[in-house]
Amino acid sequence: EVQLVESGGDLAQPGRSLRLSCVVSGFTFGDYGISWFRQAPERRLEWVGRIARKASGGATQYAASVKGRFSISRDDSKSTAYLQMNSLKTEDTAVYFCAREAWSGLDSWGQGTLVTVSS
Amino acid sequence: QSVLTQPPSVSAAPGQKVTISCSGSTSDIGNNYVSWYQQLPGTAPKFLIYESTKRPSGIPDRFSGSKSGTSATLGITGLQTGDEADYYCGAWDSSLSSWVFGTGTKLTVL
Numbered sequence: 339e340v341q342l343v344e345s346g347g348d349l350a351q352p353g354r355s356l357r358l359s360c361v362v363s364g365f366t367f368g369d370y371g372i373s374w375f376r377q378a379p380e381r382r383l384e385w386v387g388r389i390a391r392k393a394s395g396g397a398t399q400y401a402a403s404v405k406g407r408f409s410i411s412r413d414d415s416k417s418t419a420y421l422q423m424n425s426l427k428t429e430d431t432a433v434y435f436c437a438r439e440a441w442s443g444l445d446s447w448g449q450g451t452l453v454t455v456s457s
Numbered sequence: 458q459s460v461l462t463q464p465p466s467v468s469a470a471p472g473q474k475v476t477i478s479c480s481g482s483t484s485d486i487g488n489n490y491v492s493w494y495q496q497l498p499g500t501a502p503k504f505l506i507y508e509s510t511k512r513p514s515g516i517p518d519r520f521s522g523s524k525s526g527t528s529a530t531l532g533i534t535g536l537q538t539g540d541e542a543d544y545y546c547g548a549w550d551s552s553l554s555s556w557v558f559g560t561g562t563k564l565t566v567l
Contacts, residue, residue: 373556382545383494384558385555385556388556440507443492444537444547447504449501451501
């Protein structure tokens with residue numbers, strides 16, 4: 339069974355950092371790209387960024403709203419993707435999801451982890 | 458970052474049919490496949506349609522997808538109360554090298 343499990347969500351003060359993890363099981367992690375999404379309370383899903391599989395170069399792309407503050411990495415030996423969030427802002431408050439990239443969509447999602455940015 | 462346009466809400470009675478539209482541009486829907494997602498309250502999104510028209514295993518044939526030009530449509534027939542959810546369309550944006558998702562549509566089954 340394909341599973342993605344996020345962790346690392348917490349309460350953080352503005353300007354601080356957090357690192358989220360996405361541990362996967364049930365498939366060969368290295369064969370897939372991973373995207374991160376977020377959803378603020380009562381708001382729509384927002385794509386945050388992605389990391390391609392290593393065979394495709396492992397490139398990363400980011401949404402304009404987080405570029406320069408957030409970074410995504412992966413450790414294929416641990417079947418884990420990471421979302422490093424620096425210089426957090428109150429508007430980063432959201433549930434963060436990781437998702438597996440299939441050929442034409444995101445076919446499996448984690449349950450999400452809550453990040454609250456507040457002083 | 459661009460966003461695909463969906464109606465904020467749609468509603469219909471149990472057993473009826475509803476369609477949800479998704480409008481984009483040539484860089485996303487116009488040149489790439491569309492996918493659809495169902496998000497029940499308090500849960501993660503669920504993969505509903507891929508390659509614009511195909512259903513993953515386990516998704517009932519009450520759900521269908523279509524695409525024409527820079528727009529796509531999700532259709533749901535035989536509505537059930539359990540279909541009440543938010544629905545999102547998504548597509549790869551070739552010019553931005555990013556995923557773009559829709560504004561989301563809340564389905565109410567009256």
